Amino acid sequence: MIPVRGYEGAKVAVLGLGRSGLATARALVEGGAEALVWDDNEAARSRAADEGFTVADLTKAQSFQDVAALIVSPGIPHLYPAPNRVVQLAMDAGVPVDNDIGLFFRSFATDDWDRFDVTPKVIAVTGSNGKSTTSALIHHILCHVNRDAQLAGNIGRGVLDIDPPVDGSVVVLELSSYQTELARSLTPDIAVFTNLTPDHLDRHGGFGGYFAAKRRLFAEGGPDRAVIGVDEVEGQFMANQLAQGPTDDQVIRVSGSRKLAGNDWHVFAKKGFLAEWRKGRQVASIDLRAIPGLPGTHNHQNACAAYAALRPLGLAPKVIEAALHTFKGLPHRSQTIAEQNGVRYVNDSKATNADSAAKALSAFKNIRWICGGLEKEGGLGRVQAQLPNVAKAYVIGREAAAFALHLGDTPLEVCDTMERAVASAAAEAQPGDTVLLAPAAASFDQYDSFEKRGEDFISQVQAVLKA
Template identity: 70%
Template structure:
């Protein structure tokens, strides 16, 4: 646990008692603050009370008297589509609002571990797609290299729930826009921006607000080194904002698909090869093509980002290459579930938006595509240029019929359920095909989350084996 420093003897309200909220309350108490906890859910309040935490009704008019700060869980909207009423009340009362990420960075620098010869270092990863795989890959690289490392944030455990950092430890954080948007302190040693595509737009009031939330990781305190994916204009803009000139080594530019030039520090992947260039000279090259845990151009971008983060902390290229080759991938993210009769079954349930699905559809030569669910604003018409490898689409969920109208001349079948879709796709698949779950939609019409949807796909595939 990371005790929260700076609130000793003071009252701090905690709104939302899920995983991060409970960890925050415990960390506040460990730092000798008094945590006042609230959640709209009776069950959540009972769980907190059973731990000995203090329940404090934040809906009451005088709830913020004597309170020094309000710490909110990431799922609670603070501005768009409209402010949570309790957060708005804290504003009116002049009570600072923060989250566990802000408390983490505030407290990490105040711990005894900072007196080590080599204090712990933090690599924080944000972006629209690939940030989970990139974070897990960075963690894997340092672990494979013999470094103590922990993975937390939007993946793994809550940031305040990690173990006490040790000498030279590397802490890897995956941070969503929900987490970066409100944190009052963001000071990683290395910050990574993978890419940007439309997502969570209602929560951020549009694309500009969404990018602004991501950008805060690089503006609120600022990292010592920044790794920026420059395949979109937002990444190019952000990279330009962070440096004094092309040769500024605080910036590592990353791309998948284009060769990056100039005297700066550049890492890119083309035709399956990762290349590192510094000061106009090639420093390293890695063949990614046979790395089964990193299929497709989108995973090559993840590999470039992870490689860059590791190089920023001075790991040698050969050590990183060995670790990349042993990476097995993450569940629900281009996960190879199995192979039967020379047909591969790949679970990319995390491909919940058009951009992520497009990347998955470009990773395999001939595809039986399972898609659908709760469609997002804008539909999937933008996927039409990426459907060339799709032999047939098998559409499920609430938006199945809407999707059928948006995929042009691609053959399709309305399957409704995962069970029917997997059965149909496997029956019609030919040797060399890939049965790919890349929904391009949210899961909430049929499943509580993308993980459960992916589990359903895996369960149906396992029936075939």
């Protein structure tokens, strides 16, 4: 646990009592604060009370008398489309609003670090797609070389629930736009921006607000090194804003699809090969094509971002390359779950928007594509260029028929359920085909989460293959 510093003897309110909320309350108490907790869910309040926390109805204005701060969980709106009523009451009372990420950065460093030979580091990863895989890949490589490392934030453990750092520790944080937008303190040593595509636009008042939330990690965080994906204009703009000149190596530009030029520090993948260039000279090359845990150009971009984040820590290219070959991938992200009779079954349930689904579709040929769900803003325009890779689409979800209308002349079957989609796809698949779940939509019309959707896909595939 990371005890929260700066609130000793003060009352701090915590809104939302899921994993991060409870961890925050515990860390506040460990640091000497009094935690006043609230959740609209009665069962969550009851669990917090059983743990000994003071449950205070924060929906009443008088609850913020003598409160030093309100700490908000990521899923609770603090600005758009409208602030949660508790957040609004705190702002009306002049009470600072923060989140667990802000508390972490103000509390992580301690006087104990004076005795360390190697100062602990924080690598923070954000972006629309690939941030989970990039974060996990960085953590995997650090563990492979026996460096003390912890994975936290939007993946792994709650950020305040991790162990205090030891000499040479590295903490790898995956940060969502909800987290970067609200955190009052952001001070990573190395910050990574993977890419930007439309997502969560209702929570940020549009695409510009979404980009601004991501940009805070760099513009206000002031990292020693910034690893920036430049395959979109927003990344190009941010790299340009952060660099002090054409040879500034505090910015490492990354591309997953094209060769980069210039005398700066850059890492790119082209035709399956990762290349590192610095000061106009190539210093390393890695063949990514034979790494099963990183299929497709989108994962090659993730590999480039992870590689670039680790090079400033002194890891050699050959060491990183060896670790890449041992990476198995993450569940629900281009996860190969079975191969039988020449047919590959891949679970990419995390492809919850059109851009991430398009990247999954670009990684394979002869695809039996299981898609559909709760459609997001922006439609399916980004998948259109990859539809030639699709032999047939099998559409699921409560609005499957409406979703299917976006697929044009692509052969398709409206299946409604995962069970029917998997059965049909498996029955029609030929050797060389890939049965791919990449929904291009949220899961909440039929499932509690993308994880539950992916687990159902895995279960249905296993049932079909055993039959």
